Amino acid sequence: MAIRKPKVRELGEAIRAIIKGPFTTKFPFEEADIIPEFRGFPEFVDEDCIRCGACSEVCPVDAIEVEEVEENGRVIRCVRFRYDICILCGQCGALCTTTKGIVYTNEFDKSTFDRNEVINEIEDELVLCEKCGKSITTKKHLQWIAERIGEKAYANPTLILPYLEDKNLVDIDTNIEEPPEILREDLYKILCPECRRAVWMKENFL
Ligand code: SF4
Numbered sequence: 001m002a003i004r005k006p007k008v009r010e011l012g013e014a015i016r017a018i019i020k021g022p023f024t025t026k027f028p029f030e031e032a033d034i035i036p037e038f039r040g041f042p043e044f045v046d047e048d049c050i051r052c053g054a055c056s057e058v059c060p061v062d063a064i065e066v067e068e069v070e071e072n073g074r075v076i077r078c079v080r081f082r083y084d085i086c087i088l089c090g091q092c093g094a095l096c097t098t099t100k101g102i103v104y105t106n107e108f109d110k111s112t113f114d115r116n117e118v119i120n121e122i123e124d125e126l127v128l129c130e131k132c133g134k135s136i137t138t139k140k141h142l143q144w145i146a147e148r149i150g151e152k153a154y155a156n157p158t159l160i161l162p163y164l165e166d167k168n169l170v171d172i173d174t175n176i177e178e179p180p181e182i183l184r185e186d187l188y189k190i191l192c193p194e195c196r197r198a199v200w201m202k203e204n205f206l
């Protein structure tokens with residue numbers, strides 16, 4: 001049945017709205033009033049992100065890009081948030097390898113005409129296999145693993161050498177021309193899993 005006369009309560013609300021103004025916020029003309037618990041866009045934490053790229057694997061909308069680029073003879077891994085795609089779901093922070101590599105800001109509005117403005121990027125040098133030149137992972141990633149497993153890291157030169165380099169105890173020069181054949185001293189080099197397996201096979205069984 002159609003309502004012919006407004007109820008008293010609705011009439012009261014209409015009068016209050018005329019006097020006090022609308023109940024809705026004036027955003028974007030005024031700053032929005034955000035509660036502290038609000039989850040906005042994610043950001044990398046420089047000291048706790050190891051640039052492993054695992055967060056990009058769990059992002060449901062592919063808003064985290066991982067790119068490996070050559071720069072002045074070094075290979076760099078860039079991990080970047082694309083805020084123009086991010087849906088603020090929180091998966092990346094919940095499943096971050098270190099659990100502390102991402103924080104959520106209160107920001108939710110990044111409207112722009114230039115998509116390159118809505119990018120948050122972080123990078124680190126990649127460690128390359130001294131035999132085949134394949135990228136293993138970032139220096140920070142290997143150092144983080146070495147710190148977590150403690151003295152056991154000394155069992156694997158791929159883990160311990162970047163860790164010792166960070167403490168200025170060794171120099172790693174990955175630009176050395178390596179002979180293609182497998183030698184015994186290769187056991188003490190930074191190697192990708194395939195090359196380490198090949199070196200172990202040769203050392204123990206051939
Ligand atoms: S440490 Fe966390 S935030 Fe950094 S790349 Fe890995 S998963 Fe992503």
Ligand code: SF4
Nearest residue numbers: 059086087089090092
């Ligand atoms: S909050 Fe969700 S959508 Fe945004 S980058 Fe993280 S995982 Fe991707």
